Amino acid sequence: MSEKTGTRPGAAGRAPAAGHPTALRNVVLVGHSGSGKTTLVEALALASGAVNRAGRVEDGGSLSDYDEIEHRRQRSVQLSLVPVEWEGAKINVLDTPGYADFVGELRAGLRAADAALFVVSAADGVAGATRTIWDECAAVGMPRALVITHLEAARADFDGMTELCRDAFGGEDPDAVLPLYLPLYGTPGADGHAPVHGLIGLLTQRVFDYSSGERTEREPTADELPVIAEARGRLIEGIIAESEDETLMDRYLGGEEIDVKTLIGDLETAVARGTFHPVLAAAPAPEGARQGLGTVELLDLITRGFPTPAEREAPGVTGTDGSPRPPLTCDPAGPLAAEVVKTSSDPYVGRISLVRVFSGTLRPDETVHVSGHGLEDRGHEDHDVDERVGALSTPFGKQQRPLSQAVAGDLACVAKLTRAETGDTLSAKDAPLLMAPWAMPDPQLPVAIQAHSKADEDKLSHGLARLVAEDPTMRLEHHPHTRQVVLWCLGEAHADVALERLRARYGVQVDTVTHMVSLRETFAGMAPGRGRHVKQSGGHGQFAICEIEVEPLPGGAGIEFADKVVGGAVPRQFIPSVEKGIRAQAALGVAAGYPLTDVRVTLLDGKAHSVDSSDAAFQTAGALALRDAAAQARIDLLEPVAEVAVLIPDEFVGPVMSDLSGRRGRVVGTEQSGADRTLVRAEVPETEIGRYAVDLRSLSHGTGQFSRTYLRHEPMPPQLSGKLREQAENGA
Incomplete structure (x- = not known):
């Protein structure tokens, strides 16, 4: 895609107007933990000139891992925004955590983006959870591309990984997942591993050599031409199959050489439409170099192939009373409609809201209406208030660079919205709107906590309120019978980070205690x-x-x-x-x-x-x-029994049903859900599923999910109730 075309509004080759939706691209990076998403973001920032060769921003700070918790854990735990510019377009790159416990941050990134870039490690393979997210994106028609990383690893296999991606993501049409470039390998070293130092463009039949640390372009050699032929033919057929020109396939099969510009134009259209998913390759820049392998090609694909915000349908809106409203369009002059996709706290600035503007233009110091999000059951009250917008900025590492405005399609950080929480809608105060919420996972791991000291007890309520305001995947419960304060989380890492934030940001030290089931x-x-x-x-x-x-x-x-x-x-x-x-x-x-x-x-x-x-x-x-x-x-102890619905790939049905039986569960039925997934329904005592969120993830390799609903209380087996009576007597 090195040749410029202008087949779509805002595509490279026709410079879009600055500050207009056609000059914007919003892309979210998706992939399992360790796949190389954060490294790729830094490589894109380096190639675009957003950071210097040392990977530092203007104030000397690091672009990534600037959060203390992330630095200590050596793992991304929150959604981060890194804006870069390329060929007149502003690209908002949303880096998401790869660990399953932070899927709420991932879903927020999907909501804010218009396209998804799936990052797959050539050394590790495709994680089951990544396939699940791919299917979710497919269900809403989100355009997707893949980038294979870690090509420098000794066991990396680009061709093998490409085939795995075709099997995992191609579904009924594997030819919709094909590479645009092939790696160019150098001379094998002493260990037998051949380094990748360039890419071969299949459409243009050009070689892009990165061996010097700078990208250079040349004609392929005679030895390289045979490598191109088979893969190029396959790619051309895949592109033509998605073309709107129904005559192309007949012309191609008849021996006609299709113009490269036509192929590139059809490719860009198919990518933006979400019907073709190109595979690219990436590797870090050598020490002192400015461009990592594949970064220029990836930036070209994002700016020219991924859709502008104006090409994507906005979420549905209603009035705050539920009355219907016309669909939103990505028009800077339209009615204001923005959504808080992430809430965080800064020790100096206070609450900062990352906002995606879907319609209209958001300006500093104007008064907006904040509409609630319907998550009251998780400790998030509904909102219906007016608030004054503080300063607008765009994040870059630890910096907050000021913005004069945020137009439809853009993302911005808003300071000092004291009432707005993640998922809330910002709209004009005289024409309030409410956006349809995005799907949030239901937290299923209970963590009972208590204040460490009297001083912590005084601050606990305020700290917990701020904590859950930032994270809609967390539910706060004050249980009326057990009198416990319970944080419902998505997993152990989610709970650990929440408690660490409670201590580090809000100065509240808590102790975890055994979660009590309401007997x-x-x-x-x-x-x-x-x-x-x-x-x-x-x-x-x-x-x-x-x-x-x-x-x-x-x-x-x-x-x-x-x-x-x-x-x-x-x-x-x-x-x-x-x-x-x-x-x-x-x-x-x-x-x-x-x-x-x-x-x-x-x-x-x-x-x-x-x-x-x-x-x-x-x-x-x-x-x-x-x-x-x-x-x-004779006094019987009654334990709560829940109806548990477990959604898993078919291959895990047997182990899951066996595990549920071992938890004194009664499987009451199974039903097919989609092509290769099964919904297992069972009745299981609550005392047996306290850690089921963690255990199911291990059992299903991260692909399973479940929900539970209280059914009834029923007698506990005598041997278990006897132990509890003994404990009660000893405690007395």
Whole structure:
């Protein structure tokens, strides 16, 4: 794609107007951890002149890994934006974490981008989770290309990896995934590994040599021409198959030489439309060099093949009341509609919101309307307020470079939006809008925490509120029965980073404690109980006697109270007191300290004293009667059971079903979901799936996902309930 064409609006070869959507490209990098995404971003920045040869920005700081947590962990844990310029176009490169625990950051990047670049390591292969994301992009028609990295590795195999990518991503049309360039290998070293020092352009039949550290162009040698022929024919057929000109294939098969400019134009159109997915290659720049192998070719593909924001359909919008609104267009003069795709905190600036503008123009110091995002169940309240926009900037490493405005299609950082959270919509205050939310994974790993000290306890609530405001994939729960504060996370690494941020950013130290499942107690059979509370201590005494009968009820019935007292044995005014005492004791439990449920308590008889009986005395007598009945009956512990829906590739169905059975689960059905995925439904006790988010990832090689819904409480096996009773007695 080294020859310039102008087949599409904003394509290279026709310089787009600066500050216009046609001059913008938004591309997200997708790939597993260690595939080389961050290194590739730095290589693109170096090739475009955005950083110097040492990989430093103007203030001397590093372009990547500037976050302290990322630096310590040697792993990307958050979405980052790196803008570069190439041939008159501004490219917003969104680097995403590759680890599954931070898939929320990846989904935010997908929302903000108009095309995806899948990064695959030539040494490691294609991860199952990467295939899942590819399918999600395909479902929404997002244009995609692939870049194979780590070609310098000893075990790298470009041809073999290309075939793997065709199998993994080609689906029913593997010829829609083909390389645009072939690696040019040098002389093998002592270890037998031949270094890659150039690329052979299949369409132009030109060689781009990077061996000197600078990209040079030459004609192929006689030895290189046969290497080109077969791959070039395959590529041309793949491009022609996607061409809008239906005569091209017949002309090509008839022996006509198709003009290279025509092929490049059709290639760009097919890439932008999302029907053809070119494969490119990349390798780091040698020490002191400015251009890494494949970086120029990749920048050309992004600017000329990937769509402009104006070519992509914007998310749907409604009024804040749900009323319909016309579809958005990527017009700087249109109504303002922007979305917060990431929220972070800076110790000096405060809250910073990364915003994608879909329509209109966002300017500093103007008042906008912030509309909520419907994630109240995760601790994110709905918003419907006006806020003043602070300074606009674009990030570059630790720097924030000021912007005068952000037009439709662009991304910008907005300072001091104190109420806006990730997923919120920014719109004109006199014409508020609400964007349809993007899909967010549901956190399934519970982490119970408590303040480390009294000083931390005072700051905990504020720190947690700010933490969940930044991350919509995290859910905060204050459990009413266990009285635990629980952070629901996507995995262990997600939880570790959250707690580290809580400590480092907000000065709150917490300890993790064992997550408690909300157990219940119930009577296994009918039992009588007598409560006698009689005290005489000189002066006014206490006198209350009541007799009850307790019987079990079906699951979900709760606690029922019935009055069958005759003859006024318990005065009318004290019957509510007995019920109050019974319910208070039921909430505390009667065996192992868990709330009592699913019983009917019937008040049968009792005695009162004309002077010494009181509300407090009969409350105490009611509680004593319930405890007495419990001592004469078998008490069952009830555990919560969830309906678990596990979506996995077909190859993992057997291991997953076996694992669920080992967790005392009951598989209730399976159903096909797509071409090669199965949905397994099972009923599993909550006590057995506390770490299922972690275990399923290991079991399915990162390709499985699950959800759970509370079904009911049911009796726990005697051997398990016995252990819990022993623990309760020892603790008492």
